[in-house]
Structure formats: C-alpha cells, structure tokens
Amino acid sequence: MSETQEQPSRGPQLSEQVAQRLSDAIQAGEWGRGARLPTEAALGERYGISRSVVREAISMLRNGGLVTSRRGSGSFVAESPTVSLRLAIPDPDIQSVIEVLELRRPLEVEAARLAAERRTLSQLRRIRNAMVDIDEAVEAGLSGVDQDLAFHRTIAEAANNTHFTAVLDFYNRFLHHAIRVTRTNESLRETFMLQVVGEHQAILDAIAAGDAEAAARAAAIHLEHAETRLRQAPTDLLKSALERVEAQRSSVAVTPSESESVSVSESTEHTGDNPQ
Amino acid sequence: MSETQEQPSRGPQLSEQVAQRLSDAIQAGEWGRGARLPTEAALGERYGISRSVVREAISMLRNGGLVTSRRGSGSFVAESPTVSLRLAIPDPDIQSVIEVLELRRPLEVEAARLAAERRTLSQLRRIRNAMVDIDEAVEAGLSGVDQDLAFHRTIAEAANNTHFTAVLDFYNRFLHHAIRVTRTNESLRETFMLQVVGEHQAILDAIAAGDAEAAARAAAIHLEHAETRLRQAPTDLLKSALERVEAQRSSVAVTPSESESVSVSESTEHTGDNPQ
C-alpha cells in the first residue's frame, strides 16, 4: 500500500536518526506515557528500515530512560520523564577543578545555611561523626579525601533538599578523581589538614547553633581557602601526576592485558552506569 | 582450542550482563583510555554470544559514554569517562518546584556575580536582546516562560563557566515542565510581568556596570520574589493545573523543537511501574 513509510535522509548513523525521530514522536505525544508503541516490525516498515536498526534505536531510547521493553509484550513509553546531565572527566587539570569548585561554592554555602536552619538532631550527630572520621583517616595515614567529601555530604543532607545532595554527589564523583592528584604530597597534607580542621569546626559550630548566616560565612571561607590552596598547589606535583597519567594511557593502549602492575590503576574509573 | 569463553549465567537480559562485564573489564583497566577493544566478533566468541548481543551491549556502553565506535575502525574506550546525573520529573507539585528553586537561587546569584566580572561585550549584548525577547513574547500573548529561561541562560553563559550553564540547563528542563503549570492564568501574568521586568532590569544594569555585588543582590532579590510569587500562586489554580496534567498523562504534549545541547539531554523516563 501507499503507506507513508517516511524515508530516512542519508546521513551519519541511521539508527541514531531513527532514535531521534522516535524520541520526537514520543515527546510530541504520539504515544502517551505508559502506552505501548508499535512493534519493531511495524516501526521498521514505517521508517523503511530493518528490524536491527529499530532495535538499536529503541535500545538507545531505553538507555536514555525513554522506553522500557518487556519480552513477549512490547515496548512502552516510560511512565515518568527524566532529564539527565552528563559530565566528562578529563585528564586532571587544575583549571577544570577550579571551575567545578566555582560551582560548588555557592551550593555548599547555601547548603550550610539551610542545614543550620533545618538539620535534625540525628543529622547534626552525623555531621559530627563525619568530622571525627576525617581525623581518624588522616591519623591512619590515609588521604582523607573520601572522608572530607563525606563530611560535606552530611551537611548537604542536613539541608533537607535532595537536589543539593544530588548535584554535589554528581560533582564529587568528578572531584574524587581530580582532588586525589593534588593531595599526594605528604608535607602538604599536614598543614593542609590543620587549616581544614579549623574551618570544618567553624561550619559545624554554626550549624549546631542554628546560625544560618554564620554557617554560610564559615562555608564560604572554607571553600575560598580550598580554592586558594588548590591554586597554590605546586605545579611540578601536578605536572608529574599528569605525566603519570599520560604514560599509562599509552602503555595500556598498546599491551592487550596481562599487566596487573598498573601504576596508577584508578585513573580509568568512571561510572556512567545506569542507575535504573 | 581451550579458549576461556566465559559462560554467561542464565539471567535477565543477556545483553545487559555482557554490558556489565565489559564495563567492569574497562574499569578494571583491561583496556586503557582510548584503547581499541576487541572486534565484535572476537567479543562474541569470548563471551560465547552472538554479534547481535555484543552490539547491544556496546550500544549501552556507548550511550553511557564509556565507549565510542567508528565504522570501519572499531570501538574504543572513551577518552574521558563521564558521570551522569538523572532527575525524574514527577507530576508537577509546588513543593518539588520550590526545592529546585532553592538550588537554583544560589547558582543564579553566583552566575550573576561572575557575569558582572567576566561578561564580554557580545555576551552583554545577548543578555539585552534576551530581555527584549521577553517583552515581545509577552506582548504577542505568549507566556514568555521560554524567553524568561533564555534570559537567565544568557547570564549563566556570561559567567564563562560551563558547569553553570550545564546545571541550570538541566534544571530548566524540569522547570520548563513545571512552570508552565503555574503561569497559565492571564490576570496573573500582567502584574507578574511588571514586577519581573524591573527585577530583570536591575540585574542587567549591574552586570553592564560590572558591579558584581550589585548583580548578586539583584539576582538574589529576583529569585526570592520568584519563590514568593510561586508560593502565593492560588491553590485552586494549581489544583486545576494538576488535574489538567493528570488528564494529559495519556498524551504528553511537550515542546517539539528542542535541538540537542551539548551535555544535557532530555528523555522521558520512569521509575517503577506496576502495570497489572
């Protein structure tokens, strides 16, 4: 029959075009939330493509959270829309870290302010515990980076607004990679931690007292200092870290496997998993 | 040959298992950043599956930003791993909008501050144009929501820190859905816009003058007022809007034209559905 069979324009990535079209169609309301969309065969005929391409396109939408598929039943438009934000983790350079900290600062400051107003007693307790954890980790010879981030996270939690924890967690995953680079120097760590402990204490005290403005000020000071410390990080240290990463990139790229003795093994950690 | 051909355990979604395995292998450093991973045929043999499944698995990783594929060349581990943040868009309720605005406020304030310090002349010009666009849209009888968001986006751009635009774009997607609900009342719009125009002008003036603190103050005032206006939105209006949305759930009507932005992508996802 003279079915409409829209002809896909010859371009790059046929399946991508189809995914885009399907996405548009869904967002245009052609099939409502939870509705079952046509079978793969039908879609293939409609767009004039094979089932393989339809499957790849649907696979993309599924990964994007737009569609869910049930074997034997069909593919369905997802019930609740989502937006997703993606951040690439480049080779650690100080500039990108600073950019992230610029964003973090106002968020942390506001989180501290809200935490002072809203924190429950149990949340206050957890903030205290997190501070203790940092000390213990440092005394145990660890970098304390994770504990440091965890401390800030408890504050964000105490703000009782899920978006703060979501965004800060998001960027913490980035910083987790990057900060490690700047804190490997032993001599630095000591003076560093002395300063940090005091600043953390000030934030905690203000939150405990319920003084929103003081908490905000303390957090602002802490984060400004953090950025200053980062800018003052010895460039040779950063450079050597970068070289190490570079060296790993080429060596691993050549050898197939078998090398368990990777020097900086954690640099390829990522995560873009699908938290479904 | 005594190839190791690991046998996949019979479970849900074979391709998913393979994707997980590949993801684990990559994170374990089996193939470094930018390295080419085995051909689809080789992977199929290795895991004892067909090429289709390998392709689906790789498709997932590709969508997750973990690998990139080039036709004729191969599939490669992505140069920069990525982290992703996902936000479900619930049925619009005023509480969730307020939570988002709480997060937005400090970001917008900081963006305005940075914009006052860093904006180029062309960026300043674009902010001005965006403000004019709002007026024109309102005079044309439109809601002006899109133009309003665009205005704020030009300010975020002028901060010259990509993360501000990324995060604000991210939440704008959410607000785009939600705000529409609160601004459909005609009588509200007029007084609303009168107020808003003045506040916008104050921000623009401060940015034009390069006065960071004034820009921050103006932005803070604007966003506090925005939240106040939202809280004062007549509940019956909101309720009717919610009902409308309920009725709309069977046919989602979203803005059709949304060209892809770099790091923010919209989808419509859900969480847990219980069909029958």
Add this chain to the structure above:
DNA sequence: TGCGGCTAATTTGTCAGACAAGATGTTAAA
C-alpha cells in the same frame, strides 16, 4: 453464565550469515 486451564498467536530476545560503507595498511607506480 461464569470460570479455569489449555492452546495459539503475538512480540521481544537471540542467533546466524551476508553484504555495504568506511577505515587502515600495503604495494606499486610516478
């Protein structure tokens, strides 16, 4: 009529083989 269970049709998931479209490396020619 109402209901339970069996069967058949439908639909996605997986398999297998083939060709098309690019990319890469090698060789031959200028």
Add this chain to the structure above:
DNA sequence: TTTAACATCTTGTCTGACAAATTAGCCGCA
C-alpha cells in the same frame, strides 16, 4: 619520496529464523 590503487579489516545494516515470554482466545465444565 610522494602518491594512487588495492586488499583487508571492522562496524553498520539487511534478511531470515528460532527461542522465550506474554497475551488473547477458545473450549470444556460446573
């Protein structure tokens, strides 16, 4: 040495088939 043609490899797409799971219909029965 540089350039152009070629052979080979790899992903992208097509086609057809079967397996697995769900859904709908049908039949028998109380």
